[in-house]
Amino acid sequence: MSRTLLTGAALLVIAFGAAGAARAGDPVADLHLSESASPSNVALDRRVTLTYSVSNGGPNTASDVGLKVPLGEGWRPVSVSPSTGSCNGVRSIFCFLGDLPVFGHATVRVVARPVFKGTLHPRGGLTSPATDPNPDDNFTAAEVTVADPFTGLAPENAAVHVRDGILFLRYACPTSVYLFCRGRVTLIRPAPPSAQPPPAGPPPTVPPVLGESLLSLPSGVDGKLRVRLNSTAISFVNKARTLPVLVITNLRDGVRTKATRYSKVNLIAPPPKKKKKKKHHH
Structure with missing residues (x-):
């Protein structure tokens, strides 16, 4: 039996399957999304600023980065301000941020009014054709307590x-x-x-x-x-x-x-x- 030398691509197929080999040539970019809400305790129908911060840890440029903010029925949007790109939508807001270089940052501020009371969790999620080695940090949810x-x-x-x-x-x-x-x-x-006579006796407790x-x-x-x-x-x-x-x-x-x-x-x-x-x- 003759020995067969396995190339690096073949090793990828054995270890991760065909899908892993197909992704091997795609650019890798570690995107990260964080979110903050100010104020986090608010009265019903008062404005809240949701700030979404996007960063790219590399090692390559992340192309066609998008941010989706599904506000749903619990919020009424007032304004959306991206640091780059453009945004549109009402119940669900989508922002096209474009290409994000290595160690690059982008910010999207969404001002909205809560119309439901209780604890709300406004969410956000990133999209990009780049391969992300840590996709779990591409989604986030803040916490806002709304009192009536x-x-x-x-x-x-x-x-x-x-x-x-x-x-x-x-x-x-x-x-x-x-x-x-x-x-x-x-x-x-x-x-x-006016026809009722004043009550008699001492006033009640x-x-x-x-x-x-x-x-x-x-x-x-x-x-x-x-x-x-x-x-x-x-x-x-x-x-x-x-x-x-x-x-x-x-x-x-x-x-x-x-x-x-x-x-x-x-x-x-x-x-x-x-x-x-x-x-x-x-």
């Missing part, structure tokens, strides 16, 4: 308690929305009908409550106030004398355990009293 300032602000027992013409609301401030629960209130008083301060009343405002929510829901309330803060919950859809977020709150002060004109007798 109005989450959890609901009546305690799924009902509002009314007694002696006074409306009592008890709120819970969930720990998951730390720094987003603002202000303390004692109670909200509805404006009683006011339970302590914690709620979301949506609107601070200006100094000097007292009496009946009109509050308009999203231009549809109207409630008549009196100013709480212990603290000039007005708290609004779900008035439009009735009282439920889930509060409604109101994007627009308007305070309409009481109209000025009209002066009666004196009649002059001739």
Whole structure:
């Protein structure tokens, strides 16, 4: 039996199969992708800057490098700024960065607004025809915690308690929305009908409550106030004398355990009293 000398290409076929031999002549470029989110803790619908950093560790130039950012339904893009190349797309953004030389860098900044609450993981991934010896670092996912300032602000027992013409609301401030629960209130008083006599006896005990301060009343405002929510829901309330803060919950859809977020709150002060004109007798 004669001995056969194996060439380097044949050894590649034996060790890695035919596919490995086909890739042997392709350029090798070690691409790396990292991502950061600022801020990483944000209120719902506030802007977040996602920064994607691409680098090439060599030993060859990476040709036709692309970055894909699948935002999905949880984000609304505001702007995209690549340091080189161009980007397009809405729900899924693709950036063509071109050729990246050895030790070259490229940056893509995506500004977007989260529309879902909770912990979101905006992702990114690289594409290139070059052979990457370490493809695992071509994908990344940041972490952004999104809090809804109005989450959890609901009546305690799924009902509002009314007694002696006074409306009592008890709120819970969930720990998951730390720094987003603002202000303390004692109670909200509805404006009683003009025909209703004042309640007899001592006023009822006011339970302590914690709620979301949506609107601070200006100094000097007292009496009946009109509050308009999203231009549809109207409630008549009196100013709480212990603290000039007005708290609004779900008035439009009735009282439920889930509060409604109101994007627009308007305070309409009481109209000025009209002066009666004196009649002059001739």
